[in-house]
Amino acid sequence: MPGETGFPLLAQRITINPHYEAFISRKSDRLSARNLLHLESRLVYLEYKLDQADEQAALGSDNETRRSIRAWEAFEQNSEDKTRPEHNRMKLVEEVSERLKEYQEALLRQSQIAALEGPRKRAFDASSRQPILAGLAEKRLSEHNLRDLAAFGRTPDKDLLLRFLQDYWMFKTTKITDGAENINENHVAWVTDIISTVVAAILLLGAIVLLRFLT
Structure with missing residues (x-):
């Protein structure tokens, strides 16, 4: 919202992410x-x-x-x-x-x-890139406190390919606030399915072709 800064702006950025990945707090x-x-x-x-x-x-x-x-x-x-x-x-x-x-x-x-898991690297980098609060709270997500952080977002997907694309593939994103972007998870899942299907087809066809050349 125009004119917002400090705590109101930070609260808006935390809650606007649909997957709650920005809900990162210190465990103290x-x-x-x-x-x-x-x-x-x-x-x-x-x-x-x-x-x-x-x-x-x-x-x-x-x-x-x-x-x-x-x-x-x-x-x-x-x-x-x-x-x-x-x-x-x-x-x-x-x-x-x-x-x-x-x-x-x-x-x-x-x-x-x-027992709470720590934040994903992508979510941590996005949340700590531009500190909004001032004073001692400015460094609430500093690197030396990384082990002291807890993420309250949804349980991260255990699929390695999907997690890799979520962390490093930034082609299709939706800008939600100044300096903050949200990855379209549907696009990531779509690309993951395509890659998995293509790899499976290559392995299957490759085995068939290899068998044709064997005596």
Whole structure:
């Protein structure tokens, strides 16, 4: 759209591609690892505090306190009294439950993010050719972050010939924005079918001709 720049223009270029190849973002592996380490370390500390509280309750002389480590009903009932040690222990148990859920959710999300494939070379080159954003975000797709990138486009075709033509054959394209072009996938698939058919015919006819000259 006329007059657009910065974030609006970049968003338009990302979403206008029909195959979503321009949906390339950083996985932020270093920050994800840092976050997991923080959550894990906090859980280790909470586990230590909970073990200490359990040990003190087991070695105590109060029968009600010792009963609360064996029966949940007693533990929950005694925790309502703010003057009893079960109150602080219940708060600790609830914090462990909350932080453990947060850690496990982050762990599962990170495992899914780690499985994301990186961008195709053609899509990466097109997206990083002319940076639109300014500041630190200008180098969001820089070369040194290439391993830290994830592509959210459609699953790339595993056909080697088709992938080769998609990456290097630029004869028929449609200009969609300034400085950005989109390959007509139908043309690429059409040429791939023709090449495959011709090669198969040559192999078949070549075998027939060769057999005619053999005794």
